[in-house]
Amino acid sequence: MATPIAGFRFSAVSAGIRKDGRVDVALAVAERPVVAAGRVTRNLVKAAPILVAEDRLRAGSLRGVLVNAGCANACTGEAGLEAARRSTAAVASALGAAPGEIVPASTGVIGALLPADRIVDRAGELVGLLSPTGIDDFARAICTTDRWPKVAEAPLEGPSGRASLLGIAKGAGMIHPDLGPPQATMLAFLFTDAIVERTMLDSLLGAVTERTFNACTVDGDTSTNDFVLLLASGASGVRVPPASLVVGLDAVCGSLARSMVRDGEGANHAVDIVVRGLASAGEANQLAQTVATSLLVKTALFGQDANWGRLLAAAGRAGVYFDPNAASVAIAGVEVARAGVAVGAEAEAEAQRRMSAETFTVELRLGSGPGHATVVTSDLGHGYVDVNATYRS
Amino acid sequence: MATPIAGFRFSAVSAGIRKDGRVDVALAVAERPVVAAGRVTRNLVKAAPILVAEDRLRAGSLRGVLVNAGCANACTGEAGLEAARRSTAAVASALGAAPGEIVPASTGVIGALLPADRIVDRAGELVGLLSPTGIDDFARAICTTDRWPKVAEAPLEGPSGRASLLGIAKGAGMIHPDLGPPQATMLAFLFTDAIVERTMLDSLLGAVTERTFNACTVDGDTSTNDFVLLLASGASGVRVPPASLVVGLDAVCGSLARSMVRDGEGANHAVDIVVRGLASAGEANQLAQTVATSLLVKTALFGQDANWGRLLAAAGRAGVYFDPNAASVAIAGVEVARAGVAVGAEAEAEAQRRMSAETFTVELRLGSGPGHATVVTSDLGHGYVDVNATYRS
Numbered sequence: 001m002a003t004p005i006a007g008f009r010f011s012a013v014s015a016g017i018r019k020d021g022r023v024d025v026a027l028a029v030a031e032r033p034v035v036a037a038g039r040v041t042r043n044l045v046k047a048a049p050i051l052v053a054e055d056r057l058r059a060g061s062l063r064g065v066l067v068n069a070g071c072a073n074a075c076t077g078e079a080g081l082e083a084a085r086r087s088t089a090a091v092a093s094a095l096g097a098a099p100g101e102i103v104p105a106s107t108g109v110i111g112a113l114l115p116a117d118r119i120v121d122r123a124g125e126l127v128g129l130l131s132p133t134g135i136d137d138f139a140r141a142i143c144t145t146d147r148w149p150k151v152a153e154a155p156l157e158g159p160s161g162r163a164s165l166l167g168i169a170k171g172a173g174m175i176h177p178d179l180g181p182p183q184a185t186m187l188a189f190l191f192t193d194a195i196v197e198r199t200m201l202d203s204l205l206g207a208v209t210e211r212t213f214n215a216c217t218v219d220g221d222t223s224t225n226d227f228v229l230l231l232a233s234g235a236s237g238v239r240v241p242p243a244s245l246v247v248g249l250d251a252v253c254g255s256l257a258r259s260m261v262r263d264g265e266g267a268n269h270a271v272d273i274v275v276r277g278l279a280s281a282g283e284a285n286q287l288a289q290t291v292a293t294s295l296l297v298k299t300a301l302f303g304q305d306a307n308w309g310r311l312l313a314a315a316g317r318a319g320v321y322f323d324p325n326a327a328s329v330a331i332a333g334v335e336v337a338r339a340g341v342a343v344g345a346e347a348e349a350e351a352q353r354r355m356s357a358e359t360f361t362v363e364l365r366l367g368s369g370p371g372h373a374t375v376v377t378s379d380l381g382h383g384y385v386d387v388n389a390t391y392r393s
Numbered sequence: 394m395a396t397p398i399a400g401f402r403f404s405a406v407s408a409g410i411r412k413d414g415r416v417d418v419a420l421a422v423a424e425r426p427v428v429a430a431g432r433v434t435r436n437l438v439k440a441a442p443i444l445v446a447e448d449r450l451r452a453g454s455l456r457g458v459l460v461n462a463g464c465a466n467a468c469t470g471e472a473g474l475e476a477a478r479r480s481t482a483a484v485a486s487a488l489g490a491a492p493g494e495i496v497p498a499s500t501g502v503i504g505a506l507l508p509a510d511r512i513v514d515r516a517g518e519l520v521g522l523l524s525p526t527g528i529d530d531f532a533r534a535i536c537t538t539d540r541w542p543k544v545a546e547a548p549l550e551g552p553s554g555r556a557s558l559l560g561i562a563k564g565a566g567m568i569h570p571d572l573g574p575p576q577a578t579m580l581a582f583l584f585t586d587a588i589v590e591r592t593m594l595d596s597l598l599g600a601v602t603e604r605t606f607n608a609c610t611v612d613g614d615t616s617t618n619d620f621v622l623l624l625a626s627g628a629s630g631v632r633v634p635p636a637s638l639v640v641g642l643d644a645v646c647g648s649l650a651r652s653m654v655r656d657g658e659g660a661n662h663a664v665d666i667v668v669r670g671l672a673s674a675g676e677a678n679q680l681a682q683t684v685a686t687s688l689l690v691k692t693a694l695f696g697q698d699a700n701w702g703r704l705l706a707a708a709g710r711a712g713v714y715f716d717p718n719a720a721s722v723a724i725a726g727v728e729v730a731r732a733g734v735a736v737g738a739e740a741e742a743e744a745q746r747r748m749s750a751e752t753f754t755v756e757l758r759l760g761s762g763p764g765h766a767t768v769v770t771s772d773l774g775h776g777y778v779d780v781n782a783t784y785r786s
Contacts, residue, residue, distance in 0.1 A: 044710070045717045075705055077718065110700075221688060222706070294614055296781060299781035305782070309502065317571065317614070317615040337504070339470070340470055341472075381782065389696030
């Protein structure tokens with residue numbers, strides 16, 4: 001069970017938005033307006049809740065977030081915006097907060113309008129159930145195709161004492177976040193009781209998002225609804241230095257991102273694709289993303305086949321220069337290709353054995369340049385097809 | 394059965410390169426050196442046969458092509474080049490041709506060295522079996538995961554009579570050709586008995602390749618071995634105008650590209666992704682490619698789910714500007730989204746029924762600009778995972 005975090009309360013109800021009747025609406029609120037920073041999807045097609053949240057984040061101060069699963073409320077036009085506003089207004093009113101102080105977040109089928117009435121009807125109950133110990137209820141309510149809820153915690157060390165950071169996320173498919181200044185359907189909600197100023201909160205969230213959420217992929221499909229929100233209540237009374245907050249955010253966001261990939265629809269492995277030796281970090285990231293999203297690479301990972309030729313073939317189409325004759329590939333710590341050619345059958349057999357691990361690393365050394373990058377990816381097998389061929393039925 | 398084409402003979406043998414003992418080496422030759430044009434993969438990692446063929450294509454004149462399945466001879470260094478040269482030299486010698494007049498082409502596992510000796514040993518037999526009616530043997534020998542051989546024919550009208558165009562291709566996976574001036578693992582071999590000059594042959598092949606082979610995808614993975622070769626024997630004695638050759642090449646290459654997609658590993662459908670209304674053809678192509686390679690789109694096609702939200706979500710991450718509120722989507726001729734929002738459940742149900750067809754069109758109208766493009770894609774289901782998780786075992 002997650003540890004309560006000073007200044008925040010959580011609740012969840014079933015409002016009948018999911019077809020299966022599971023708990024599907026969740027609320028997280030601070031005792032009073034608190035410092036807020038967020039990142040929303042860079043997809044050109046942004047869901048209604050994203051557009052509303054973007055607008056409300058500009059104030060830099062919020063009371064909380066209202067989240068539903070089962071309906072993305074994306075591609076729903078004016079009616080979608082209205083539904084997002086009406087549902088958050090009902091919750092704000094029950095809380096005694098201003099309407100703009102609650103941001104909406106949604107995940108589920110694209111193209112279906114959020115049935116706002118069902119949330120409005122349960123607004124009083126949602127607020128009544130708020131509790132410091134409601135974290136696990138919140139985490140379960142926001143899941144869609146997830147096999148497990150995703151919660152991560154980290155201590156934040158300050159000169160006058162210790163504060164806390166809590167992260168709650170969902171996501172298993174349509175995972176290839178590309179989160180920019182105020183941009184899921186990964187959703188991640190981060191709560192800290194540290195005292196942090198808004199500009200620092202915002203810039204640190206941006207930097208950490210790039211190397212955690214934006215460096216993980218399940219299927220290469222960036223959602224219309226991706227959203228990361230960080231609220232800082234200050235209720236611990238502890239002011240933490242930036243370095244401490246970065247360490248905590250890296251730990252919590254990294255853990256949540258890895259948990260999403262490990263929970264990738266139908267996936268059995270979370271694999272770190274590490275690229276080294278290119279001219280720049282940008283080129284290394286572009287190449288790592290190409291390898292991490294290659295269907296032939298992902299199906300080989302599913303089959304536990306040390307097929308390094310597919311890794312190099314994907315690298316070769318990334319649009320980044322390297323010398324294929326200088327390339328080496330190591331899978332789970334075993335070098336299987338050196339100077340562009342095979343090391344041998346024994347090495348491949350050993351790598352293959354190690355590929356049964358839940359997590360391992362694939363390393364491509366492509367030259368002697370300083371550019372390196374890591375992207376976390378999942379294997380892709382029958383489970384992914386099952387989930388996504390029948391998602392709406 | 395394919396019709397013989399004046400000036401060309403074909404043969405195939407089993408040389409034990411494939412593990413299953415199937416016919417795996419094929420030869421196509423002209424009676425004498427003929428005009429040649431080719432396109433090879435733009436993948437930075439180019440297989441040995443591609444490097445050798447690129448070099449030999451510079452002469453503009455060739456006797457023929459030696460093709461093997463079961464081994465890509467890619468990522469095999471100097472030994473791979475030597476194997477490609479030695480096997481083609483043996484065939485050239487048996488034919489009485491110069492060593493550089495036969496180009497190699499390979500398809501199969503990346504990273505394994507071509508066992509050239511097995512081809513050298515069968516060179517005499519391959520040449521002895523050459524026959525104008527060997528086309529179907531050739532087409533079967535070059536298949537790997539293909540469910541059927543791929544042959545297409547077209548007449549070429551000239552002022553003095555009619556010539557012929559024959560195309561033979563293979564390919565079902567690692568299909569996302571990106572063929573450039575001298576660049577599968579799609580392989581396509583085109584033969585005509587028309588009289589055509591080299592520069593015209595080359596420029597027409599380039600233009601037609603862009604809108605056929607380079608506009609089709611199964612899995613987004615561009616191979617190290619993609620190769621298109623066009624030989625013109627002139628043996629019909631008929632000179633054809635460029636317009637006639639373009640019509641023939643479009644028909645044959647378009648048919649072969651569509652057959653590869655329809656035969657996409659585990660696929661049941663070949664779907665035209667048509668994008669209209671963007672600022673330029675380049676932007677339309679970039680967006681069509683993004684939609685055509687989206688896993689969520691391809692699994693929805695497999696599931697026969699008219700999930701237009703996934704289509705717009707993929708469009709939104711293509712890096713191309715359009716107004717989501719002006720976007721309309723039609724699936725198999727049924728408009729399911731208009732002005733960015735759902736048309737209704739009835740329209741989706743009708744679209745869904747029509748999605749059982751072997752081929753249909755998905756059309757995205759994204760504005761009023763002149764830019765349009767079409768990319769042919771397959772659905773992605775369990776068969777793809779089966780083929781690719783166990784490809785090397």
